[in-house]
Amino acid sequence: MSLDRCLSLLAGDIDQALILPILYRFGWMEWADLSFNWALISLYGMFAVALTYAVCWPLEAAFPVEHWQGRKTVWVDMFYTLISRVGVIPVVSFLLFYQVQAEFTGALADAGFIPPTLETLIPPLFGHPVVTFLCYALILDFADYWRHRLSHSIRAWYALHALHHAQRQMSFWSDDRNHLLDDAISFLWFFVIGLAIGIPPLQFPLLLLLLKFMESLSHANIRLSFGPLEYLLVSPRFHRRHHAINAAGRRSCNYGAVFSLWDILFRTADFSDVYLPTGDARAPEALATGGYAAQQLAGLKLFFRSLWPMARQSKP
Ligand SMILES: [Zn+2]
Ligand SMILES: [Zn+2]
Numbered sequence: 001m002s003l004d005r006c007l008s009l010l011a012g013d014i015d016q017a018l019i020l021p022i023l024y025r026f027g028w029m030e031w032a033d034l035s036f037n038w039a040l041i042s043l044y045g046m047f048a049v050a051l052t053y054a055v056c057w058p059l060e061a062a063f064p065v066e067h068w069q070g071r072k073t074v075w076v077d078m079f080y081t082l083i084s085r086v087g088v089i090p091v092v093s094f095l096l097f098y099q100v101q102a103e104f105t106g107a108l109a110d111a112g113f114i115p116p117t118l119e120t121l122i123p124p125l126f127g128h129p130v131v132t133f134l135c136y137a138l139i140l141d142f143a144d145y146w147r148h149r150l151s152h153s154i155r156a157w158y159a160l161h162a163l164h165h166a167q168r169q170m171s172f173w174s175d176d177r178n179h180l181l182d183d184a185i186s187f188l189w190f191f192v193i194g195l196a197i198g199i200p201p202l203q204f205p206l207l208l209l210l211l212k213f214m215e216s217l218s219h220a221n222i223r224l225s226f227g228p229l230e231y232l233l234v235s236p237r238f239h240r241r242h243h244a245i246n247a248a249g250r251r252s253c254n255y256g257a258v259f260s261l262w263d264i265l266f267r268t269a270d271f272s273d274v275y276l277p278t279g280d281a282r283a284p285e286a287l288a289t290g291g292y293a294a295q296q297l298a299g300l301k302l303f304f305r306s307l308w309p310m311a312r313q314s315k316p
Contacts, residue, residue: 011040034095041090041205048209049085052216056172063223065275068169073289077173084176092187093205104195117198136199136207143193145262148255158249159306163299165248166287168279172220175212179299214258223275234260241270248280
């Protein structure tokens, strides 16, 4: 039996045994049509985490850049990954996107417009679903390059993004280590692009999971570059340069998440053959080594301090 079929059967069981009874109990039956797909995307999320682990863990064990004594902060990053890929991505990128897209296309149709899709914008893509899917990935990644670059240029935004950079034990679990507000901005960013190019609701979470698999690999504690392929795809070495402790904030480079192409095009690429220590020397210690709640709170404090010039001046 194929993996796809296995996951579908399992999603059906979870839907029947767990989700539908809860929807009945609380009178939320309007969600019943979507609950199977929601369960399926959560399972895809779990499968994506398992696949990431199966690929990255042996590589980290065999070719580590750093050896660590304790791994407490890595456990916190693992928690971020699980809630993001199994919980938040399926809920936000499927359930919410589905609803918003239905409203959006309905409103456009009422106004006499045909909602846009990538195929209507680029007609040769008709009949080529795999190429269209890859085009969606390329467009989302291009948008993410600019989101990421702006988050380093705007002081208040970097105050949130500093949580991602504060990690000194960067591993393949570190990709989802983000402030909740930063995550909310990212989802909104992707949402708008997804609506504008008409990504089908079931493909949207799968695209995010695919891109995130590559992003997990690029955060891994592995001494690995992709050779000439590094001029197209972001390798662990390339992204580690972005996380270098002496290059946090505005002095950073290598903003691309999956394709290094954008950094070459917009002159922010650094292909130096170095594996520098990671972190943000200016970040409060709670952002680096605190638990989940402590990191979120410290990030929020940093954000408000960045918005309030008087408080900022009193700080070194
Ligand atoms: Zn960054
Ligand atoms: Zn990163």
